[in-house]
Ligand SMILES: Nc1ncnc2c1ncn2[C@@H]1O[C@H](COP(=O)(O)OP(=O)(O)O)[C@@H](O)[C@H]1O
C-alpha cells in the first residue's frame with residue numbers, strides 16, 4: 213500500500229481539488245483507493261456527496277480500529293472509498309502532541325487498512341504542525357500544489373526549509389503547478405524559474421486554472437467525471453500518469 217499526501221502549508225492552492233480528481237482517476241485505473249480527509253473542513257467528502265464521519269473523534273481515529281473502519285464510506289465510484297473528516301479533526305494536533313510517539317501515530321493507524329487498499333491518498337489541512345510531521349513521516353510521497361505566484365513559491369521554500377531542519381526526506385516531495393494561467397507573465401516566469409531551481413522535485417505536468425474545477429462544488433463530483441472531455445481533466449490524467457512513474 214502506498215501513502216500519498218496531498219499537502220501544502222498554504223490554503224486554497226488546490227490540494228482538495230487535486231486529491232479528489234486524482235483519487236477518482238486512481239480508482240478508475242483499477243487501484244483500490246482510500247481518500248482520507250484530514251482537514252476538519254471536510255471538503256473532500258463533500259465533493260463525493262458524503263456526510264462528515266459523526267462518531268469519529270480524534271481519539272478514536274488513532275486508537276479505535278473498529279470505529280475507524282466503520283467511518284469509511286463507499287463512494288459512487290468503483291474502487292474508491294472515503295474517510296470523511298469532521299470538526300473533531302481540528303484537535304488532531306493537541307492529541308498527537310500528548311502522545312509519546314505522536315510522529316508515528318498516523319502510520320500506525322493506516323497500517324490497519326493496509327490489506328484493503330493499494331493507495332491511501334491524504335487530503336491535508338494547510339498547517340505545519342504535529343499532524344503534518346506525522347503525515348511526512350508516513351507518506352511515500354508528498355505531492356504539493358504550487359500556484360506560480362510569489363506567496364505560494366514562498367510557502368514551498370518554507371516547506372523545504374522545514375524538511376531540512378527536521379532532517380526529513382526531501383526526496384518525498386513532488387511539487388506541481390496548480391491553477392496555472394498561461395496568459396499571465398508572472399505565472400510563466402515563476403514556472404520557468406522554479407523549474408530550473410527544483411528540476412528534481414517539480415513534475416512537468418501542471419493543472420490549469422479551470423472553471424470546470426471550480427464547478428466541482430456545484431456538481432459535487434470530480435471534474436474528471438462530469439467534465440472528463442475537458443483540458444482540466446486531461447491535465448489531471450497526465451498528472452496521475454506522471455506520478456505513477458515517480459511512486
Ligand atoms: N485548477 C483550478 N482552477 C480553478 N479553480 C480551482 C482550481 N483548483 C482549485 N480551485 C478552486 O479554488 C478553491 C480552493 O481549492 P481547494 O482545492 O479547496 O484548495 P485547498 O484544498 O488547497 O485549500 C476552491 O474553490 C476550488 O474550487
Ligand SMILES: [Mg+2]
Nearest residue numbers: 227228251255
Ligand atoms: Mg482543502
